[in-house]
Structures are given as C-alpha cells and as structure tokens.
Amino acid sequence: MGEESPKATSAPTGAVFLSYASQDAEAAARICHALRAAGIEVFLDQSELRGGDVWDQKIRRQIRECALFVPVISANTASWREGYFRLEWDLADQRSHMMARSRVFVVPVCLDATTEAAADVPESFTRAQWTRLPAGEAPPAFVERVRGLLSPQPPTTSRSSASAASVMSAAPAALAPPPHSIAVLPFVNLSGDKEQEYFSDGLTEELLHSLTQINDLQVAARASSFSFKERPNIVTVGHQLNVAAVLEGSVRRSAHTVRVTAQLINAVTGFHIWSKTYDRDLGDVLTLQTEIATAVASALKITLLGNEAAKIELGGTRNPGAFDAYLRGSKAVRSGQGTSSYQSALAGYTEAIRLDPNYALAFAARSLALSNYAGEFASGTGIRDFYAKAEADARQALRLAPELAEGHSALGRFLAASHLDYTHASEAHQRAMALAPGDAEVLANSGSFAVLMGRFDEGLAAARHAVTLDPLNPQSHEVLGEALLWARRYQEAVAAFGEVIRLEPDFKRAYGFRGVAYYWLGDLQSARSSCETKPDHWSSMWCLALTYEKLGRHVDAEAELTRLQATFGDNSAYQCATIYASWGDTANALAWLDRAVRLPDAGVVAVKTDALMDSLRQEPRFQAVMRELKFPPQ
Helix, strand or coil: CCCCCHHHCCCCCCCEEEECCHHHHHHHHHHHHHHHHCCCCEEECCCCCCCCHHHHHHHHHHHHHCCEEEEEECHHHHHCCCCHHHHHHHHHHHHHCCCCCCCCCECCEECCCCCHHHHCCCHHHHCCCCEECHHHCCCHHHHHHHHHHHCCCCCCCCHHHHHHHHHHHHCCCCCCCCCCEEEECCCEECCCCHHHHHHHHHHHHHHHHHHHCCCCCEECCHHHHHHHCCCCCHHHHHHHHCCCEEEEEEEEECCCEEEEEEEEEECCCCCEEEEEEEEEEHHHHHHHHHHHHHHHHHHCCCCCCHHHHHHCCCCCCCCHHHHHHHHHHHHHHHHCCCHHHHHHHHHHHHHHHHHCCCCHHHHHHHHHHHHHHHHHCCCCHHHHHHHHHHHHHHHHHHHHCCCCHHHHHHHHHHHHHHHCCHHHHHHHHHHHHHHCCCCHHHHHHHHHHHHHCCCHHHHHHHHHHHHHHCCCCHHHHHHHHHHHHHCCCHHHHHHHHHHHHHHCCCCHHHHHHHHHHHHHHCCHHHHHHHHHHCCCCHHHHHHHHHHHHHCCCHHHHHHHHHHHHHHHHHHHHHHHHHHHHHHCCHHHHHHHHHHHHHCCCHHHHHHHCCHHHHHHCCCHHHHHHHHHHCCCCC
C-alpha cells in the first residue's frame, strides 16, 4: 500500500499551511505534530521532489484556501536567496493584501534568534508579532493561540475596533482551556511512612479514573498529572496541561481509617473553588472516591447522568486488603518494564483476586500484565501458558463487569497477540473506546490498533486525542509515533519520536523506531545515528540491519540480524521476515513470516500496513497468509 501524500487533496477550509525551508523540515514537522495532536488541520508538504505544473497548482490552491499561513523563519531561510518557500511566502503576502487589516492570516514562527531585519521576509510578515519556537517546540499556549485564530470571529464595525482586534490577535494567547477540564495531582502522603506512598498515589489514580467516567469532563491522564510531584504553581500546571481546574489533596492513613483532604482550584486564576475533608474506614475507600468525584462534578457545574454515576464504581472492590494489593500491583507495573516488575505486579493482582474473587478491575489488570509479559519475556511453551491465563482473566473481568472498558481492552490485546484474531480484537478495542472515550490509555491502545488495521484517520485521531489528554507522558507520544510510522507519515513520525526523546532521553524504543522513520525518508545517516544511540534494544538491531544493508555495509547488516536472532529468538520472527524482505530475499522473508504466524509472534499484527512487506504482496504464499489472518475490512 503506497503512502498517501498530504499534497494529494486540497486543504479543508480552516486548515493551517506550514511553509518552511528543507533544512527546517524536522522542526516544521514538530510544529505540525503539536497542532494535529490538538485536532487542528495542517497542510505540511513533505515532498523531496519539487516542481511540475500539477504540484505547483496544488500548492497555490492550498495557499488560496487555507485559513492561516504559518511561515517558519530561521537562519536557514535568511541564507537562502532562492527557494520554493519564497514563492509560497509571496503568494501568502499577495493574498494578505486583499484582506481587511483586522483579519489575521499570516502567523510567523521563528526557530532561532533571527531578527526581522535579517530575515528577508515580505512586509506583511512584519505586521504580526512573531512567535519564537526554538527547534519547533510548540507549547500549549501557541497551539491554543492558533485554535483561537481559527475560531469564527465576530465582524468589526469600526476602525478602532478593527485595530484592537488586530492587536489582540497578534499578542500571545492567554490560557483558554476547555471549561470542563481537570488535572488530578498526586495526593500528598501524610502518613509518616514513605512506604505508604503507593496508597496515596493509588488512591489518586483511582479517583482520576473515576473522573474519566464523566463524559462531559476532560481529564488529564495519570502520567502527565504525576509529573508534578513537587507541588508546582497551579497556574503553571494549568498552562502545561491545558486544563481549567486542578484537584489536589492529601492522604493520612492509619491501621483502620483514612483521612482525605481534597481541594479544587481554578487553574486560570489560581483561586480556590471547593474543598472538603473526609474521614472514613478503609473499607469505604471506593465509596469515598465516588463522593469526591461527584462533588468535583458538582463544583464544576456538571450534572452526572445515571449511567455515569454507576460507572464510577464499576469493577471495583469494597475489600480494603484487595484494594491495597491492587494498588501495589499497579505501582509495580509502572515502576519499570523488567521481569521483576511484572512478577511483582502479578503477585499484587493475584493477592487482590484472592481477597475479592469478584474484583473485575484486578482481573483486567492481571490479564494485560500477562499478555505483555508473554509478548516481551516469555519463550517456548511459556508463551502459550501466559496467554491462556490472560484470556481467562479478561473473560472473567467481563463476566463480572460487562461494561468495563479495561476488560474489553485486555481482551483485545490478548486476541490480537495470541490468536491473531484481528476481527474480534478490533471489536473489543472499539467497544473499550466507546465505553471510555476520555481514558488516554484506552484511546492510545485502540487508536494504535485501528491504524494497524488500515483505519488511519480513525486511529490517528484517537492517538492524537490520547496525546492531548497526556501531553507530558513519553509513552503517549511513542504510541502516536508508531501509529504515524505504520500510516506511512514518516516526517511526522520523526517529530513524534523526537518528542518522546525530549521527555525521556533514555526511552530506547523511540531511537530505533525513529531510525526506521528516517530510513523511509531516505535519510540513512540520520537513521544510522538514531539507531546506534541505543544499540542493544531490539528496535535498534532491526533498524540497523535495514539501514546498514542500504548503506552497502552488508557484513554489518548480517551481524545485526544474527544478533537480533540470538538475543530475542522467536520473539523477533516477524522483524526477521521484514529484514529479509527489505534485502530482497523473498524465500527467507516468507519462511520467517510463516514461522511468525505459527508461533504466533504478536508482531504479525503489523503485516497489513507495514511498508517493509510491500515487496511480498504479490507473492502467492504471502497472499495465502493474508487470507489466513482474516483481517477485518477497513
């Protein structure tokens, strides 16, 4: 399946046109990524081959129809005396001269310290205030400014009001978050025992989860909220997470009771909205979550529907020991990705289920942990054993709570990874997203899967929404990056992986996948450099086997393939198939693909959209595999 170029259609009315010099492509893609993650339509030309009448006509039409024109200015553009971007700038300048002065059309962005005098730009570009975005890093305030400029503006009726509108729109935008949006900061542990922090964190997480069940409330996801452990200024939190309110509090736990103090603060003004202190027995913790969530909704003037109130406690427990064990399991999952963290998580969830056999959330969480462990660490017959347990737990979670989104998500993960049953996995993921449209993790998982099934628009929209809800979590950007890679939007993928690395420089997987995106862009030196940064991760070995071969370093490519097979064995079967396919070794590629399907290797899920498999798509054996896998229709 060929890449669908962004140039193939004209930009919808309301779109933003990004114009840049080729040396600034990565920075432009980063700006594009931030805007699209917020649901803003962007036209970004990613073509390496410029020229031709048809191409020229499309560019002119885009500039004629776009709502905002964003020239990306830098020392690079200043040094180019000729370049197609200068024609784009002139076309935008000509269009701006036909507009009322009160209308904002050109929104200049500067990547460095280039001055207006040195920039060599059209006169209309100097009438608006420039926004400095070093290296293309676009903060939420810039995104909200663009969103505001795209919103319909009331007509001005006088020269003075037009002048005021022009000044206001040129100034940096103030925080203007969605009115019903909230972040929940980690509640402070006041128990006097550092070891009890898992309880205060866990209680915060469960309260956050309860709030996501309210359809009219947009809730910043856990990873982003928990990045503010050091109690920052509330207005700073509001700006970075783009929320209107912040909930914070404290937890003091004794042997049998718990005191929780919660307060709601306006993130725009910093003023107090509501607060309350609760004293409860430990067995009433889940009831307490419901009380606080309901009180928050009331303070924000949100009316709960009957089904929303019921969903807040869905799948939970009234057993304090079970709840405590579940929180310990959840903390272990988030503490790392090694075998020991998974084993601790499984022990916690198992203890929770032992204490409360009707604890649906614990079954769903254990199912996901089992599937993830099987896909990453198990080998031989152990893979099937772990998957069998994962299936039993997912189905038990849904027997106990049929409307539990986490149960459907766990079932979808298992069906795709173990049974390669993509039709029923797709149904499970879609059901999870329908039940929890405000849960960033569900959105990321379901969106990523939709892209792999070829539903690019639907999947990317969900993945971008997950980033909007969880902007400071490198994992949400990484999921979006991989979705963009499978959707063959490579420049945007590079920008997304760059954001992952900016947030977490040791995120090894991002370096390998970014390298593959560079590989498809034809930038082999950047691909090599990215993948050599963290060479011991499987994604880097995979990338280097592809890249070294393309660079003519055949011995090094063979060595990377051998290292991948020796280190990861059967878990790398699908990657081995793609490497052989890229090398033109059809026989070995098909043999390894057959092996991946028979194992099964969870990586097979990518075969429908993976560009590395394009050379095999006309092979009868490949077509037989595709028929066997029975992918759902797009």
